[in-house]
Amino acid sequence: xxxxxxxPRHKITKRGQNVTFRCDPISEHNRLYWYRQTLxxxxxxxxxxxxxxxxxxxxxxxxRFSAERPKGSFSTLEIQRTEQGDSAMYLCASTRSxxxxxxxxxxxxxxxx
Amino acid sequence: GESxxxxxxxxxxxxxxxxxxxxxxxxxxxxxxxxxxxxxxxGPQFIIDIRxxxxxxxxxxxxxxxxxxxxxxxxxxxxxQPGDSAVYFCAENPDAGNMLTFGGGTRLMVKP
Numbered sequence: 001x002x003x004x005x006x007x008p009r010h011k012i013t014k015r016g017q018n019v020t021f022r023c024d025p026i027s028e029h030n031r032l033y034w035y036r037q038t039l040x041x042x043x044x045x046x047x048x049x050x051x052x053x054x055x056x057x058x059x060x061x062x063x064r065f066s067a068e069r070p071k072g073s074f075s076t077l078e079i080q081r082t083e084q085g086d087s088a089m090y091l092c093a094s095t096r097s098x099x100x101x102x103x104x105x106x107x108x109x110x111x112x113x
Numbered sequence: 114g115e116s117x118x119x120x121x122x123x124x125x126x127x128x129x130x131x132x133x134x135x136x137x138x139x140x141x142x143x144x145x146x147x148x149x150x151x152x153x154x155x156g157p158q159f160i161i162d163i164r165x166x167x168x169x170x171x172x173x174x175x176x177x178x179x180x181x182x183x184x185x186x187x188x189x190x191x192x193x194q195p196g197d198s199a200v201y202f203c204a205e206n207p208d209a210g211n212m213l214t215f216g217g218g219t220r221l222m223v224k225p
Binding site: 004031033035040041042043044045048056091093095100101102103104105106107 | 121145147149154155156157158159162202204206211212213214215216217218
């Protein structure tokens, strides 16, 4: 399977704990996006990378959130001191520069108790 | 599987009928629009896209119509099948960064 992969698929954590999610984009895709989706809503943009550079961050991305893409391939999204309001599906998407269609991974479902 | 959304607008159609899902977008400067299908517990899956210099684009069993005057998109699915049951989102690309802005979604239920 050469699509976008995300790990883990599900994460349950207690409030105040830190969590980290991983996204592996399609191999030749240099752009990588993170979105958050809550029940009943469409995905909301969080941040995006072109290669290893983080080019844009949404105001939704509070200082408890940090994303990295150190080698321009996989990316991690870390949430520190999780809150119940962080419970959501975290989606990763990738594409190539000059291509508009974004290919989504299966998402990581986070539940904060 | 886990439900994508519990309180979405719902369109219920009979198998074999045509479906029309509507979407209003917000940014008149957007030049690219895309429809995604999302099944329970999965990420969004590309269906069809259209650029702002077009009014209509057809795919296999799907057609997207764009009305820029009223900032409206529609997705038409011909001969709807049970496998089409999912939540459908429209999305627009409002800037050069290619981040997508999604609409609220419509749940399509196909009755056999």
